[in-house]
Amino acid sequence: MTNLQNYTIGLVFYPGMTSLDILGPQQVFSGLPGVKIHRIWKTLDPVKTDDGMMVLPDTTFENCPRLDVICVGGGLEMLAIEDDPEILAFLREQGSTAKFITSVCGGSILLAKAGLLEGYRAATHWAAREQLAALGVEVGTERVVVDRNRITGGGVTAGIDFGLTIASILYGEETAKIVQLLLEYNPAPPFDTGSPEKAGPKLVNKAMLFMQQMPSLELAK
């Protein structure tokens, strides 16, 4: 019999991924009792994240066991990988048996391209909402969207809210509340510009220009 307290969680690590998308949830998950985390890529070679850090995958697509939770994030360089047949095949295959199919930020674009969001509502980074809608997905603008076993977070930092939501689903509210306390997740953002609705169109336009010039676009190469 499966011990329902033991979960195998797979995080897809790809070159150019936005590290916080995935490493926020990783920090939450790693605190949960009985969780085994796999950091998965095609090879075990170091992967450069979009903030220029080198991280080491520990599991290949080929060697990856069946996952209870599959999770993929976004990245500024997503165009380079969002049609990668190996990634999409891996997501599709694991998605066929995973208990929860999940993403943070632009990761929902990958889930959609793998055919895993047909008929589902999902969240994504605000700058990717149109692209996700164009893929036939009903876009939710909430921070975390739970639609049956699809759990998707908004942009980057939403991964923390997302991770705690999953912690609560897997281990119950009290455990999630404890992890939130241990991570001292009592946010006090210095500004009130965390969503396009709050930031307003002028700042959104500036942010789009800023994004195109971000040093991380170079660093990830």
Place this chain on the structure above:
Amino acid sequence: MTNLQNYTIGLVFYPGMTSLDILGPQQVFSGLPGVKIHRIWKTLDPVKTDDGMMVLPDTTFENCPRLDVICVGGGLEMLAIEDDPEILAFLREQGSTAKFITSVCGGSILLAKAGLLEGYRAATHWAAREQLAALGVEVGTERVVVDRNRITGGGVTAGIDFGLTIASILYGEETAKIVQLLLEYNPAPPFDTGSPEKAGPKLVNKAMLFMQQMPSLELAK
């Protein structure tokens, strides 16, 4: 003449560090124009974070250039390193010339042990407040404490608020607001238990027990 828009930021990567402490700020800093980030440790060998991930430093203590901003985080295994003379000497040496001496979470314990917080107020993880006070530091319970050129954040996730505060100091409010928008930092914590004051003594006690059994304590070894 120094171009004030170019900053060299050093993040200390040590075995057992809490990854989100440092990787939250890293994500913020990497979006800033003209920032050069160094990930610093004794050697270039992979370092295992307390959530079990292997990351690669890219700069050694020995080869590290003068830093404008030095930043160190905490970790569940801090006891193992908080009296490490090499780390403390490195912090002290860089701290003698850095424009900003900073920490997230239990990193302020390291700054204090290096003698860099004498006469300063500083933040730390809630579970480390007593230890920091015992080191003679005036403990602030705010999310981010700015005292002249010492900038310190509270526990783990406070690193995002901390990073945006530093972004604002280095590059001005508008740039920090744009980065906050790009990281979609519009938090919606699923529970209201992110500080000991909010969580209450019963949950705090449970969290202390929970922490002692965290799988990450094993993973980091």
